[in-house]
Amino acid sequence: SQQGEEDPQALSIQEGENATMNCSYKTSINNLQWYRQNSGRGLVHLILIRSNEREKHSGRLRVTLDTSKKSSSLLITASRAADTASYFCATRADNDMRFGAGTRLTVKP
Amino acid sequence: GAGVSQSPSNKVTEKGKDVELRCDPISGHTALYWYRQRLGQGLEFLIYFQGNSAPDKSGLPSDRFSAERTGESVSTLTIQRTQQEDSAVYLCASSLQPRGEAFFGQGTRLTVV
Numbered sequence: 001s002q003q004g005e006e007d008p009q010a011l012s013i014q015e016g017e018n019a020t021m022n023c024s025y026k027t028s029i030n031n032l033q034w035y036r037q038n039s040g041r042g043l044v045h046l047i048l049i050r051s052n053e054r055e056k057h058s059g060r061l062r063v064t065l066d067t068s069k070k071s072s073s074l075l076i077t078a079s080r081a082a083d084t085a086s087y088f089c090a091t092r093a094d095n096d097m098r099f100g101a102g103t104r105l106t107v108k109p
Numbered sequence: 110g111a112g113v114s115q116s117p118s119n120k121v122t123e124k125g126k127d128v129e130l131r132c133d134p135i136s137g138h139t140a141l142y143w144y145r146q147r148l149g150q151g152l153e154f155l156i157y158f159q160g161n162s163a164p165d166k167s168g169l170p171s172d173r174f175s176a177e178r179t180g181e182s183v184s185t186l187t188i189q190r191t192q193q194e195d196s197a198v199y200l201c202a203s204s205l206q207p208r209g210e211a212f213f214g215q216g217t218r219l220t221v222v
Contacts, residue, residue, distance in 0.1 A: 030208050040146070040198060042113075042213035088151065092208045096165055097142060101151035 004032075004089040004100030012106040019076040021103040023089030024069075030092045032065055034074050037086045037102070046074075046087075081109040111135075115201050115214035122191055122221055130186040130217045134203030141178055142211065143186050144200045145170075152200065158184060159207055191221045 007022045023032070031050045035043040049056045049065045049072065056063045062075040076083055086102045114133040122128050134141050139160045144152040154168035158178040169175070173191075178184035188195055198218050202211040 033210065035211075035213075040148070042200065042215045043152075043202070043211075045210045045212070048210060090211075094207075096154060096157050096167075097202075097211060098154055099144070099152035 004091050004098065006087070006089060006100040006103045008103060009101065010104045010106070012108065013079055015079060015081055015107055015109050017079055017107075019079050019083070019105055019107070021074045021087050021105070023072045023074070023100060025072075025089075025091045025100075026070065027091075027093060029067075030094070032063075032072050033090045033092065033097075034061075034063060034072075035088045035090060035099075037088065040086075043088065076105075079105075079107045081107050083107045113201055113203055113212050113214035115199075115217050117217060118215065119218045120220070122219070124193060124221055125190055127187065127189045128191055128219065130188075130199050130201075130219070132184045132186070132201030132203075132214060134181070134184070134201070135205075135212055137181070138203035138205050138212070139181055140204045140207050140209075140211075141184050142202045142204075143176055143184070144202070145197045146200060146216075147197045155186070155199075188219075191219075193221045195219060196221045 004023045004025045033048045034046045037043045060077045065072045088102045116131045141158040143155040156176045157165040173189045176186045198216040200216045202213045204211040
């Protein structure tokens with residue numbers, strides 16, 4: 001079964017706006033990772049946040065983690081048309097890596 | 110190779126036939142995962158290999174599905190007596206460490222007709 005649940009399922013914004021996606025999960029984790037998928041094929045790793053971290057930045061990406069609420073958010077600032085993709089959170093516990101259903105982001109030029 | 114390689118890229122098979130999907134992980138990566146992704150949906154965990162430990166098969170949907178990996182090398186996912194509901198993209202990923210960043214192949218798109 002899937003571990004994380006992303007919200008919203010779909011998001012459509014204009015270029016230059018910020019995009020925020022959320023992920024909730026159910027069990028204790030070691031870390032949480034965000035991935036991006038273009039055209040329904042391979043996923044690309046974006047950022048990893050450990051369970052003892054609260055916020056992390058990478059370029060235009062900002063990730064937060066609230067382990068008390070079992071939730072994370074991914075913020076993409078100053079979005080570009082090329083950011084159009086599906087975004088997934090993945091939770092890491094002991095051995096496996098479980099994904100949610102993803103958020104489909106569309107950035108209109 | 111430089112990345113995770115999966116073959117074939119696309120496979121069309123008749124219902125009831127067996128198929129074998131291959132994954133070549135990044136050299137040195139001890140962890141290897143298989144996922145299934147139906148159209149427009151998320152990634153469904155199938156199986157996880159870590160080094161020489163017993164694999165975590167908890168995600169395999171039925172006994173028609175099996176996977177093997179020898180050491181830290183190639184893995185094969187076999188689906189016996191394929192059904193139309195097996196149609197999906199099968200994704201393989203590997204990581205250097207059990208909880209680290211995972212690198213994905215481009216997947217095998219399986220169509221059962």
